[in-house]
Amino acid sequence: MISALLMILSPVPAGQVFTCTPTHVWDGDGPIWCEEGPRIRLSGIAARELDGTCSPGHPCPAASAEAARDALVNLLGTRTGVGRHGHILVTGPALTCRSDGSGGGDRTAAWCVSPRTGDINCAMVRGGWALRWERFWRGHRCP
Template identity: 65%
Template sequence: MILTILASVLVVPAGQTFECTPTHVWDGDGPVWCAEGPRVRVSGVAAREADGSCRPGHPCPDADPQDARDYLVRLVGRPIGKSPHGHILVEGPTLTCVSTGSAGGSRTGAWCASPLSGDLSCALVASGLVARWERYWGNHRCS
């Protein structure tokens, strides 16, 4: 696998499949920190920021940001603590992801599936806790 180093974090090139064993979750659309290095921004969705705000130009769901974050935590595993910076520490099975490329900064955008919950993007949208972001959803299909 070819990886690019960006700010000391691995960004997986678009189109590449990679594994992500989740260790931290920040908010309802990520990033999900992977033991293997990447920080995954869940593709095709938008959640409120941790402080409840929405960034200009982003879809803005009505849901509480902590509810969205906690749901993503449950989709990838189980909470085991909280970091000093506010990330929820998690443990769960390895996800299989397909990169959509850089999601800004040191984050890899990706469509990921968990053996626990299936397609993360589809499960998040179905929950109503995040908004489907048409600009990035593209031809993605939920089964």
């Protein structure tokens, strides 16, 4: 029980490949809550915060926060509702993710691929909902 709780509260170690079945989304670059426990912050990209701002020092895309969040939900699966704290509930296929280490706090920074829509991080940039964050992009290649 304690090791399962630690997996939920701790970032997945860098380099580890893991499965994420998405259940909730906050904004356009995460977090994405996974049925398996981790919370993902998409690596190498930046989207607007839900209040419409961009954090100092972060790339700032033109797309609104709501457009970015909704695009991420659509890439992951189907919107099924809104949680009591404002998270968008989503159901979709399991993603295959590779950890980039800590995404701040208890989040895992990760590169994720959906069997339905491909590389999620790249799709967010291609759609204009997020910008590449060169500092964290680390030579990632989009298919």
